[in-house]
Amino acid sequence: MNALVNDTTTCRSGSPVTRPMRTPDFLSTDHLRRNLTTRSVRGGVLTVGTNGIKFLLQLGSTAILARLLVPADFGLIAMVTAVVGLLSTIKDGGLSMATVQRADITQDQVSNLSWVNLILGALLFIAAAALSPAIAWFYNEPKLIGITLVISLSFFFIGLSVQHQALLQRQMQYVKLTAIQTAALAASVGSAIVLAAYGAGYWSLVMMHVVDGFVTALLSWILCPWFPGLPRRGAGTRKMLTFGGNLSAAGVLEYLSRNIDNILIGRVAGAGPLGFYNRAYSLLLLPVQQINWPLTSVAIPALSALQKDPESYRGYYKNALEIMAFAGMPLIVWLFIAAEEIILLVLGSQWQNAVIFFRALGPAAFMATTSVATSWVFITSGHTERLLKWGLFANTCCCLCIVLGLPWGPLGVALSVSISRMILKVPGLWYCYQETDIRLKDYWDSTWKPTISSIAAGVALFSIMTLLPLSVEHPAFQLGLISIGYLTFYVGIFNLLPHGHARFGRILKSLRSSLQLKPDDDVMDRDDVARRAKP
Numbered sequence: 001m002n003a004l005v006n007d008t009t010t011c012r013s014g015s016p017v018t019r020p021m022r023t024p025d026f027l028s029t030d031h032l033r034r035n036l037t038t039r040s041v042r043g044g045v046l047t048v049g050t051n052g053i054k055f056l057l058q059l060g061s062t063a064i065l066a067r068l069l070v071p072a073d074f075g076l077i078a079m080v081t082a083v084v085g086l087l088s089t090i091k092d093g094g095l096s097m098a099t100v101q102r103a104d105i106t107q108d109q110v111s112n113l114s115w116v117n118l119i120l121g122a123l124l125f126i127a128a129a130a131l132s133p134a135i136a137w138f139y140n141e142p143k144l145i146g147i148t149l150v151i152s153l154s155f156f157f158i159g160l161s162v163q164h165q166a167l168l169q170r171q172m173q174y175v176k177l178t179a180i181q182t183a184a185l186a187a188s189v190g191s192a193i194v195l196a197a198y199g200a201g202y203w204s205l206v207m208m209h210v211v212d213g214f215v216t217a218l219l220s221w222i223l224c225p226w227f228p229g230l231p232r233r234g235a236g237t238r239k240m241l242t243f244g245g246n247l248s249a250a251g252v253l254e255y256l257s258r259n260i261d262n263i264l265i266g267r268v269a270g271a272g273p274l275g276f277y278n279r280a281y282s283l284l285l286l287p288v289q290q291i292n293w294p295l296t297s298v299a300i301p302a303l304s305a306l307q308k309d310p311e312s313y314r315g316y317y318k319n320a321l322e323i324m325a326f327a328g329m330p331l332i333v334w335l336f337i338a339a340e341e342i343i344l345l346v347l348g349s350q351w352q353n354a355v356i357f358f359r360a361l362g363p364a365a366f367m368a369t370t371s372v373a374t375s376w377v378f379i380t381s382g383h384t385e386r387l388l389k390w391g392l393f394a395n396t397c398c399c400l401c402i403v404l405g406l407p408w409g410p411l412g413v414a415l416s417v418s419i420s421r422m423i424l425k426v427p428g429l430w431y432c433y434q435e436t437d438i439r440l441k442d443y444w445d446s447t448w449k450p451t452i453s454s455i456a457a458g459v460a461l462f463s464i465m466t467l468l469p470l471s472v473e474h475p476a477f478q479l480g481l482i483s484i485g486y487l488t489f490y491v492g493i494f495n496l497l498p499h500g501h502a503r504f505g506r507i508l509k510s511l512r513s514s515l516q517l518k519p520d521d522d523v524m525d526r527d528d529v530a531r532r533a534k535p
Helices: 030-068 071-088 095-101 107-139 143-151 154-170 174-197 203-223 238-268 271-305 310-337 339-346 354-360 362-380 384-433 440-467 475-496 500-514 526-533
Strands: 002-010 016-024
Touching: 030 174, 030 203, 030 271, 030 339, 071 107, 071 143, 071 154, 071 203, 071 238, 071 271, 107 143, 107 154, 107 238, 143 203, 154 174, 154 203, 154 271, 174 203, 174 271, 238 271, 238 384, 271 310, 271 339, 271 354, 271 362, 271 384, 310 339, 310 354, 310 362, 310 440, 310 475, 310 500, 339 354, 339 475, 354 362, 354 384, 362 384, 384 440, 440 475, 440 500, 475 500
Parallel strands: none
Antiparallel strands: 002 016
16 A cells, blocks of 8 residues: 655646655555465565574674673673663563554554654653662662763664654565664674774773664664654554553563573672673573564564454464474574583683573573563563563562572572573463463474474483593584584484474475565465465
8 A cells, every 4th residue: 555645747848747656655554464474484584584694793793892802891781781771671662562563553643652752762861861870889880870871872762763663564574674683783793893992891882782773763764764743632542552551561570580680690799700691691592582583573563464363363373483493492402502612612711601601591591482472472462461460470480589599699590590481481371372362282282393302302412422522622613513413313303203294394395485485476365364374
């Protein structure tokens, strides 16, 4: 669907002629339902592939910066981001998802949300600036005042770009979204490496946050030429604000449970131990995020479009969950086994103390491979109030476990994080699927093969490595042998399970066909969408 504007040209006689010119309509999504499956598969492949590039950028920058900086530099930034990051969880007020999830939306509604986001960004900057002395006092580190003030500038840029990115996601414009994210990441890590090479120390990490926000805002406005109108009353944004408010509140609770460990370790043990713990956690979750983020960006718009078709919704959800588990679960087990080689290659020998935290956090990361799929259901079904209730309960339990593990230091905290995530997994799924057409059996049907295959492959390879230690000494060769061995075990076990060979072939066929899509494939009726969404 397009909007019409006037375009003035000149005819042969010299008289001006006004004719309509079409510009993109970023609000309507009626056209997406005709080719939803095609767009989803293509978008998933594109975003996963692009995230491979982003992963290499992040991994490469981590390796370089780990050698240019000291652990205490990362610890200082972790101290600030652990607190300021709490404010960043409400940076968009949940209004980006409100724009994506809503079936029908108007120009006035998005304009109002855009102004709310801009005001919210300014308020968050003021709040962070006001908190900077308290942060410095809490950690007994005066440097944190300046670090907090500069990092909080990114809130301005976030407020400018929230609705533009939401509109691109609503339209499933994945090429533009990935271009924005990749360019912003490249610019931010590039600036950080240059500054670190010239001796800027921890300031190089500070500027990485600011540059990322600036480039993201700039490209969002360029690639999404939508302009907000003046704020209007009676536009019907109140329900959207409530939806976003519940989502933001749930995000705050989730953030607290995921970062209270950084806050308490920094307070009790200092910047050095926190640097080891923080780098281990970040490096462990980095590969999983490269799978979960692109799948989420594709799944939420698609599931939102299918919310009035329960059967197709359920089928799409199960397929997306299966792909997430198939890729993410073996990745975490592989990281657990190859922890020493990965830490040595990526961070360097001076980070060897991070290995024990890396492995202790492994079970939590394994649970996290599919945890984001529960938020898909809460958001796309419009039940953000239930997401908030579960977040209040689950994250309170996680925080209590972390406090109980604190007397045993960072290792006790890491083990507490893993234990709490494992205990809450099944109750969280059960609560999420209430009042929906999805059941626990659907989750098990989609994940049991990857779960058994990844764990069994890890046990088999670890047993062989214990009995027959690797004879090669270089960590790169060791990592290569471990990778080949684990992949062989995982694929073999997966195919030997009941119907495993058929499932494995279907996943590969889906990925292969997505790479061979033609423009004509975009023409698809609703019945075809429903048929392809079924498991």
